[in-house]
Amino acid sequence: MMKILISKLPKNAWWGHGTPIYENNPAMKEGVVPNQEIVAVEMFMLSKLFNRLPVDVVEIDFPYFLDQQNTKQRQHDFVFVRDLFVSNQNGICIISKFKEKARQVEADIMQIMLDSMGYKTIRIPSKSTATAEGGEFYFCPQDGVLFSGACRNNIKGAEWVAQEFNVDELVLMKSNAFHIDTLFTPVINVDNELVAVIACTSLMEKDSVENLKLFAKRKDIELVEVPPEDAIGTKDELGEFAVNCEPIPGYLIGPTRFRSNKVAPLLKELGVMHITVPTTQFRLSGGAIHCLTNEL
Numbered sequence: 001m002m003k004i005l006i007s008k009l010p011k012n013a014w015w016g017h018g019t020p021i022y023e024n025n026p027a028m029k030e031g032v033v034p035n036q037e038i039v040a041v042e043m044f045m046l047s048k049l050f051n052r053l054p055v056d057v058v059e060i061d062f063p064y065f066l067d068q069q070n071t072k073q074r075q076h077d078f079v080f081v082r083d084l085f086v087s088n089q090n091g092i093c094i095i096s097k098f099k100e101k102a103r104q105v106e107a108d109i110m111q112i113m114l115d116s117m118g119y120k121t122i123r124i125p126s127k128s129t130a131t132a133e134g135g136e137f138y139f140c141p142q143d144g145v146l147f148s149g150a151c152r153n154n155i156k157g158a159e160w161v162a163q164e165f166n167v168d169e170l171v172l173m174k175s176n177a178f179h180i181d182t183l184f185t186p187v188i189n190v191d192n193e194l195v196a197v198i199a200c201t202s203l204m205e206k207d208s209v210e211n212l213k214l215f216a217k218r219k220d221i222e223l224v225e226v227p228p229e230d231a232i233g234t235k236d237e238l239g240e241f242a243v244n245c246e247p248i249p250g251y252l253i254g255p256t257r258f259r260s261n262k263v264a265p266l267l268k269e270l271g272v273m274h275i276t277v278p279t280t281q282f283r284l285s286g287g288a289i290h291c292l293t294n295e296l
Contacts, residue, residue: 016033042277093121200243230258
């Protein structure tokens with residue numbers, strides 16, 4: 001059974017002192033203060049939902065070190081546990097080597113926690129120029145396919161992870177839109193097989209779109225192209241993050257329904273249930289369901 005990791009909220013108000021701003025994350029505006037009541041309700045609903053699904057849920061306490069009294073030292077994006085490592089879903093976790101250096105401490109603390117839970121952790125050598133962040137990957141172990149973004153990841157980082165996991169195929173998607181999970185999701189059926197991909201191709205580079213189309217054709221799976229509203233959006237308008245889903249066998253868990261009318265009929269046909277739980281406040285920091293979860 002798939003194991004899903006979720007972090008509890010920090011004791012202090014989540015970004016109660018205002019969100020920071022990171023490069024390549026158009027969703028973030030500096031100094032935004034989320035509504036704490038809604039933050040708590042949304043996290044509660046997320047936890048309750050995953051505990052009802054056919055997965056094992058592992059909930060960890062938010063690290064005290066990242067929630068100190070000095071607001072300048074608080075690193076509240078740790079709740080986005082997805083970004084901190086990528087797992088082969090069989091006991092091995094590769095710790096993220098962040099392009100966004102301010103967040104590296106989160107991954108370092110996560111490594112200590114994973115080690116104490118008995119997982120084997122691996123690090124990209126510090127002398128390597130490779131960068132790899134968990135939110136830039138979707139791994140489908142049954143098919144041996146690793147999807148990787150190439151915005152916060154560089155090609156070297158994506159290839160390093162692919163080699164370590166001994167994948168059959170690495171599918172690279174280049175964009176300037178932050179992590180891959182803000183514009184793409186795979187769909188897996190009840191047998192844990194990759195059966196479709198959903199992507200906002202207009203936010204991707206042309207050669208990556210062609211590669212994805214060829215991949216889908218070769219695998220004989222559907223590629224559903226969705227508008228930016230279903231992804232991270234554009235500079236002018238923040239999207240709804242509908243693609244930021246956690247695919248588990250037979251389910252696609254996301255933050256909202258897709259605006260595209262092609263998604264629902266396809267999922268029905270594939271026997272995949274689309275369940276939504278809102279993450280309106282987490283969206284202010286550029287994250288949704290996939291960001292708030294990770295596989296172990």
